[in-house]
Each structure stands twice: as C-alpha cells, then as structure tokens.
C-alpha cells in the first residue's frame with residue numbers, strides 16, 4: 001500500500017494516480033492511498049509531492065534495524081489536530097530512545113506539522129539513503145517516505161531550456177507529466193503526439209518518461225524552438241540530472257521491450273517534429289495525444305463579455321477542428337488529453353469552452369464529463385487550464 005502526498009491541485013493529482021494505478025482511497029484532502037505491483041516512481045508523477053510506503057512494524061522497531069552509523073529522521077504528522085509541536089515531540093521521543101540505545105540521531109525539524117518538499121529534499125530525506133528517513137504519521141499509521149518530488153530538477157529543465165517564449169505560455173513540466181499520465185499506463189516507447197507543441201515542454205517530459213515524442217505546431221518558429229530544447233535535453237552532458245533520468249528510462253524501456261517483443265524493441269526514445277496545422281495535418285502512427293491546446297490571447301485582466309465570446313469561438317474552433325481531423329487517423333481507444341483554456345470571471349468562477357457535446361458527436365467519449373472540471377490555475381492567472389480526457393470510441 002502506497003501513500004501519496006498530493007500537490008496543489010489535489011483533484012488533478014488524484015486523477016493522475018487513478019489513471020495509472022486504478023482505484024485509489026482518499027485519506028484526506030491531500031493524502032491518497034493506492035496499490036501498485038511495481039514501486040511507483042516519484043519522478044514520473046507531476047501531481048504528487050511525496051510517496052511513502054506503509055510500515056508493517058512500529059517506527060521504533062523499524063528504526064532500530066537500521067545499520068550502524070548516524071541516522072537522520074524527520075516526521076511529518078498529518079494526524080487530525082497535529083501541530084509543529086506534536087511532530088517535534090514525536091521525533092524527539094524516537095531520538096531519545098534510540099540515543100539511549102547508543103545510536104547517533106539527527107532530527108530534521110520543519111516550520112509546520114509536516115516537512116515541506118524542499119526541507120525533505122535538501123536534507124536528503126528522499127528515500128534514497130537508508131540512514132536518512134522521513135516518516136509520515138497519519139493517526140496511528142506510519143509510512144516511510146520512498147520518494148520526494150525533485151523540485152530543483154523541474155526548475156532546471158523549465159528555466160534552463162535554451163528556447164523560451166513567454167507569449168506561448170509556460171506549461172509547467174509537472175502539468176505536462178500529469179497530462180501524459182492522464183492518458184493511462186502506456187507502454188515504454190509509446191508515441192505521444194503534441195499537435196500544439198510550442199516550445200516543447202510536453203515533449204521534453206514525454207522523452208524523459210521513456211516515450212517517443214512527436215510534435216507538430218502551426219508555427220515554424222515553434223518547431224525550431226522545440227528542436228533546440230529537445231536537443232538540449234538529450235545532449236550528452238554526463239553531469240545533467242536529466243541524462244541520469246533518461247538513462248534510467250532507457251534501461252526500463254529495454255527491459256520492458258524484451259518482454260514486449262521485437263516491435264517494441266525497435267523503437268528508440270527519441271523525437272520527431274514537423275510544422276503542421278492541427279486542423280488538417282496528417283500524422284504518422286501515434287499511440288496517445290497529450291497537449292496544451294491553443295489558449296487564446298495572453299491576458300492580464302478579466303476579459304469583457306465580447307472579448308470572452310471571441311476568444312471562446314477561436315479556441316473552440318481550433319480544438320474541434322483538430323479533433324475532427326484526428327478522428328479518422330487513430331484507432332479505437334486511443335487516449336487524448338487536452339488542456340483547454342477557461343477564463344476567470346468577475347464572480348471568481350471560470351468560464352469553460354462549451355464543446356463537450358460536439359466532441360462526443362465526433363466519435364469520442366469524454367471520460368471526465370460527469371466530474372466537475374479538472375482545473376489547473378495559479379493565483380492571479382486569468383486563463384486557467386481545463387483538462388479534458390477523451391478516448392476514441
């Protein structure tokens with residue numbers, strides 16, 4: 001049983017987990033439980049901040065079994081009514097007993113009942129070092145952290161990219177991973193299409209996750225940008241954190257390919273880019289589509305009703321035109337995940353594109369139609385992303 005500490009959009013994080021692992025149990029607003037046959041990898045889950053495994057024994061028993069040498073421990077207390085004080089007391093109690101038994105113990109304390117991602121990461125409590133342990137307490141249950149989101153690696157590949165364009169919008173790499181994962185559990189080497197690839201953020205994440213990145217965009221300049229960014233990501237820089245992740249993906253891919261037969265083995269983790277209008281382009285083979293669609297004009301203030309109508313019309317016609325063009329080119333059950341725009345209104349609600357019925361009439365099933373919208377937005381942003389999950393019927 002695994003525990004996920006969810007990110008700032010818990011609904012989106014839960015949808016990501018559900019799409020990969022099936023049924024999940026909502027423990028609290030920001031904690032979910034799920035089962036997985038293989039150990040889940042935090043580096044692939046944009047929506048989870050930490051992953052932990054349930055302890056089958058009491059924390060003291062577990063800590064006493066750690067090999068000789070100094071131990072570092074941190075406690076995140078998610079129990080009802082927990083405080084910084086309760087977490088500190090718990091950690092100090094464990095330290096006291098272990099010290100009495102001759103162990104040298106350092107306790108990492110946070111500013112709150114729970115340790116922030118940065119505190120865990122920067123104190124080495126990310127599950128990699130068996131002597132540096134973070135325990136998550138939820139009432140009477142304890143979990144051992146096995147992975148912490150590498151916020152530094154995300155910002156390196158976000159801000160370090162050579163080709164950036166503020167006007168095209170900045171799809172956060174974490175959200176790009178979520179969009180890919182919402183396609184479901186895909187085989188290594190699957191071909192992921194982003195038909196609005198822009199500067200290639202989603203394609204970068206697809207590559208790092210061991211998929212074949214296929215990008216098209218109406219703008220030749222954007223294709224050049226994507227190419228520069230993907231080459232930068234793949235360049236042979238031994239010190240690069242991405243390279244390490246990439247090598248691991250390739251290893252996984254090779255071992256999976258051995259089980260999947262020769263067709264899978266022939267595919268390499270690489271990319272293909274070409275200029276094309278999503279409403280009439282012909283793509284070669286693809287296994288899944290994940291993209292941030294055209295989001296309309298960048299906005300710094302709430303649009304008037306007339307402006308909103310114009311923007312909605314333009315964005316709807318591009319997305320609908322794309323889906324109409326795509327339908328005959330893909331096989332049944334191909335997953336398609338689109339981040340569509342939704343605009344902030346004076347009442348604080350988001351106004352969404354009204355296109356779901358038309359999408360269904362084109363031969364798609366909108367998988368999240370019955371749910372409230374799956375939104376990704378940040379404080380002060382006028383244009384939010386409204387995530388639509390489809391499958392060809």
Ligand SMILES: C[S@@+](CC[C@H](N)C(=O)[O-])C[C@H]1O[C@@H](n2cnc3c(N)ncnc32)[C@H](O)[C@@H]1O
Nearest residue numbers: 171196198199200201217218219277278292294
């Ligand atoms: C919001 S941006 C996507 C940004 C992208 N996720 C990134 O990582 O930079 C939308 C992109 O859609 C492209 N676009 C607009 N209309 C298009 C169309 N009809 N066909 C293909 N691309 C289009 C734009 O050139 C732009 O790059």
